Amino acid sequence: MNDMTQFNDTAPIYLQIMDTIKRRLISEELKPGQQLPSVRQTAEDMRVNPNTVIRSYAELEREGIAEKRRGMGTFITENKAVIENVRNEVSHNLVSDFVSGMNECGFSAADIIALVQKHIENRTECKQENV
Amino acid sequence: MNDMTQFNDTAPIYLQIMDTIKRRLISEELKPGQQLPSVRQTAEDMRVNPNTVIRSYAELEREGIAEKRRGMGTFITENKAVIENVRNEVSHNLVSDFVSGMNECGFSAADIIALVQKHIENRTECKQENV
Amino acid sequence: MNDMTQFNDTAPIYLQIMDTIKRRLISEELKPGQQLPSVRQTAEDMRVNPNTVIRSYAELEREGIAEKRRGMGTFITENKAVIENVRNEVSHNLVSDFVSGMNECGFSAADIIALVQKHIENRTECKQENV
Amino acid sequence: MNDMTQFNDTAPIYLQIMDTIKRRLISEELKPGQQLPSVRQTAEDMRVNPNTVIRSYAELEREGIAEKRRGMGTFITENKAVIENVRNEVSHNLVSDFVSGMNECGFSAADIIALVQKHIENRTECKQENV
DNA sequence: GTGGTCTAGACCACA
DNA sequence: GTGGTCTAGACCACT
Structure with a gap:
């Protein structure tokens, strides 16, 4: 049902x-x-x-x-301040879950930041190519 | 059922x-x-x-x-090489989903990296306090 | 059914x-x-x-x-290269099954090749006769 | 049923x-x-x-x-002569079906013989390796 | 209309 | 026991 x-x-x-x-x-x-x-x-x-x-x-x-x-x-x-708080809360959860997941995969703090940076750079390049 | x-x-x-x-x-x-x-x-x-x-x-x-x-x-x-690939695949998906989610929340690339770094630093401090 | x-x-x-x-x-x-x-x-x-x-x-x-x-x-x-591969795969299976079958019938490698050659020659003659 | x-x-x-x-x-x-x-x-x-x-x-x-x-x-x-005839009949059918199949795949007479020879040589090598 | 996924339950081959 | 294949029929997403 x-x-x-x-x-x-x-x-x-x-x-x-x-x-x-x-x-x-x-x-x-x-x-x-x-x-x-x-x-x-x-x-x-x-x-x-x-x-x-x-x-x-x-x-x-x-x-x-x-x-x-x-x-x-x-x-x-x-109240837009409240909305701003929600934004922070949700993003905090995203970050938290992400870092936990990466730790479980055996990645160090430095690894995590490097991978995020690399991923963002690649995405940016893709967008530029499309332009 | x-x-x-x-x-x-x-x-x-x-x-x-x-x-x-x-x-x-x-x-x-x-x-x-x-x-x-x-x-x-x-x-x-x-x-x-x-x-x-x-x-x-x-x-x-x-x-x-x-x-x-x-x-x-x-x-x-x-075959351990295969397992290593799995690790990379899964972590890539984690990063990708995370960055997409953050973008939907309206965070820029710089924001995302800053938030990750801040989160990791806080975790590290927590661990040190626990020691 | x-x-x-x-x-x-x-x-x-x-x-x-x-x-x-x-x-x-x-x-x-x-x-x-x-x-x-x-x-x-x-x-x-x-x-x-x-x-x-x-x-x-x-x-x-x-x-x-x-x-x-x-x-x-x-x-x-x-992709025509793929099709070419299919051709090779199928023909390989044909050859393989054929040779196995002939071996089971007790024919040696030399016998097999001789019989194939003879068969092809006969076919060619048939065609020529038809012309 | x-x-x-x-x-x-x-x-x-x-x-x-x-x-x-x-x-x-x-x-x-x-x-x-x-x-x-x-x-x-x-x-x-x-x-x-x-x-x-x-x-x-x-x-x-x-x-x-x-x-x-x-x-x-x-x-x-x-009557062993009859059995020999059966052997020839069956092998003839095998050869005939094989050559037809290869022709449908677009292989010429020379191709067919070459592929059979190559296949038999490879098989022989395999057997020798096993010895 | 197309293909994609899933369930329920059958029977088979291998060990 | 294991996995492999197949059927019958359901519902879904895309065009």
Whole structure:
């Protein structure tokens, strides 16, 4: 009945929903003041129990990212400082997970930085070639 | 019937199984010459169809990472050069995904490298404090 | 329900399908860049399961002989060097099977070559007579 | 019910059964004077209709290869000249099919002989290495 | 329409 | 036991 195949079991689903929303916010797919889809709609879209969505929205509100307005729905905050914090939090998680993964692969700090630099340089060259 | 909650739907399951094995190989949880769990066992453990596991093992063999021996089982190759390649492949994917993610968050190349460096320094300090 | 009388059980069907296509390619019944019949069509024609055809096409792609284009179909490669290799592979198999068969019949190397030469000479004479 | 998967549809089954017996005769798996398995046994073994086997045995008798003895069964002839003829017939078919196949692959008479010679030389070297 | 993935379950070959 | 092949049929992504 319920797939949830877009989620993994390494983290609670409500955290994964929060993360999805945070990333949409950072990438400006969601903008300050914008209304989030209804709990029911999201639950249906993500094939998840509405209670799970409610919990995600509540946590987002607790973190100051969303605001519930009775009878209106849930909205992204207008407070851009908060959004900036989200950006830092998400990026911190990205960095953290990345460095952990590289360490597990046996790479030293110096290796990691060198590989990132090399990768970015290659990407830049590719873009220039395309120009 | 079938959960598969450890998988997401962004990539084929057989690729995710391959990736899992590659990471176990890099972290030396799996060692050269070691026997992999049987197709049926893996299928049961991962709650996945045996055919899907067979495909993963077949692809691993094609990449030179595993060797199948009829009636004997499937084994990690003894060839350490291949394992080194796996390490490079996996780390390249980690770097690539990381940089893409950071770019989506709006970070420049310089930002990314600075954040990685800062993160590594902090980790190092933490470790020193623990000592 | 299913005949498959055009196949024997000494080799997997997917290999026999591959071989059929390779021979058609060599005899120029199939030409570089040409579209192969769809998986479903071939499966129906050969009275075989689509998965078996998919496997054949996948292997042909892996050998560089075919190229799959999502939603478009499967095509013979334009690369003529690859086709030349196919020609060599198929002819090598023909020679190998032939010599094995003759050995089983108790013919020596010298016998085999003599018989081939004699056969070719006779054929040539036949053709000349027909002219 | 009936597989017959060891046969293909390019030639009548009774001819294929005859060919199988001829090859066994040449390779001395069957010897002059030896009794062939009963029609019923062969039909069961090959998963073929008994009438098909009867036809094969009748044709073998017509060619002088087998002899039916009422109430006794079917036997390979004692006449070694006949066996020699079988050897020539089978080898002729092998040569003929081989040369046709090579021609379809686009090889000239000279190519064919050269490839056979090369293949035999390589095989000989392999054997010598093993010694 | 194309090919891609997966499941369920069958039967086979090898050891 | 092991892996190998095949079928029947489902659902998905791309064009």
